[in-house]
Amino acid sequence: MSKAQTKKSRKAILFARGLIIIIGGFITAYGLEAVLIPNSVSDGGVTGISIVGSEWTGLPLGLLIAVINIPFVYLGYKQIGKNFAILSTLGIASLAISTSMMHHIPSIIEIEGDTLLVTAVGGIIIGTGMGLALRNGGALDGIDMLAVLLSRKLPFGTSDLILFLNLFVFIVVSTVFGLKGALMSGVAYYIASKVIHIIEEGLSSTKAVYIITEHAEEMMKEIRDRLERSCTLQHVEGGYSKKKFKQIKCVITRLEESKMKETIQDVDPTAFVTVYDVTEVRGGNF
Template identity: 85%
Template sequence: MSKAQTKTSRKAMAFVRGLIIIIGGFITAYGLEAVLIPNSVSDGGVTGLSIVGSQWTGLPLGVLIAILNIPFIYLGYKQVGKNFAAFSILGIASLAVSTSLMHHIPTIIEIEGDTLLVTVVGGIIIGFGMGLALRNGGALDGIDMLAVLLSRKLPFGTSDLILFLNVFVFIVVSTVFGLRGALMSGIAYFIASKVIHVIEEGLSSTKAVYIITEQDEAMIKEIGERLGRGCTLQHVEGGYSKKQFKQVKSIITRLEESKMKEIIQDVDPNAFITVHDVSEVRGGNFD
């Protein structure tokens, strides 16, 4: 492929990613305006603070989302890079504009005592939208970038800081929606975070399986025939026993994990197995 074709391909890919991020912002805005906010339920992060600020001041939600995310976009530019910042600007702008356009959209679920339905549906919708943005290199909320920055200066992990920051957000939310609304908001945020993880990783995300076995040839043969996956073979040594072993490694999808365990049990019930999540697989004949 020539340099001109490569450049054109990159531009086309960037355009598609940008379009998907815009769609993600639109979907998230729909979940907020058509499900959560009319039922006095908020989101977490900067969006949650923007919802509270909108209730306090009467300013449009989209305006506050855009303003409050500015410092986090700068953090994203400094910590991750200009591409991430550019796609995040696109996503946040999409969310801000969409919330303004859909402010008076009809509510699709009235609470009527069914708080679980509101939190589940709302969490799934906003999680799906945010997950689309994150999977394509952008973000709709900047609080995660703040957590990354603080984790480098404080003796806490990023996930711990995200949890702490959102506890603060939901305390602020309780001043507007009450304790019940804050608890519902926390549940919706939890559901959204799980959906985001699924969208980012995919239902068939990959795993690396390491098998230490004395039946290496039979194991490789069965994995190839019954699962259709290739394997690599390594010679390993026990750190204490100094005994020589062979380690079989194979990359599979999450949906194939149970089948892999069945194969291992059939070939060598005494095999030592470790399974690790793999963030990305490229090259070879892996589908």
């Protein structure tokens, strides 16, 4: 492929990612305006602060989301790169514009006394939108970027700082929606974070199996015959015993896991086995 074709292909991929991120912003806005906000439930991060600011000042939510995120986009440009900043700007603009357009749409769920259902549905919707953005190289909320920067200056991990910053956000939320609203907002944020993780990482339908055994050749033969899977062989050494071993690595689907365990048990019941979830598999003959 020529340089011109490669450049054109990269632009097409960037355009496709930008389009998906815009859709993600639209989905997130729908979750906010049609589910969470009408039921006095907020989101975390910059969006949560924007919701509170909108309630306090009467300014449009979309305007506050756009303005408050500006320094975080600049931070992302400095810390991560130009493409990330561009894609994040598209996503935040989509979220801001969509919330303004949907501000007066009727709530799809409005159940008195059943805010847990509201938070679950709202968390799933906004988690889907944010997950699409993150999976495609952008972001709809700047608080994660702040946590990454602070983790380099303070003796705390990124996840700890994200939790701390959002605890502050939910305290602020309680001044508008009350303690119950703040707690439900925390639940919605937790559900959204889990949905984001699933969309980013997938459901891990494939697994990598590592087998340390003294019967490596026989083991690989049985795996090939029974599961029709190829293996990679590595030479390893015991850290304490200094004894030489052979380690087999094989990638299988979730449905093949029980058959793999049965094969290992038949060949070498004393084999040392570790199994890991695999996010993505490319190439080879998988």
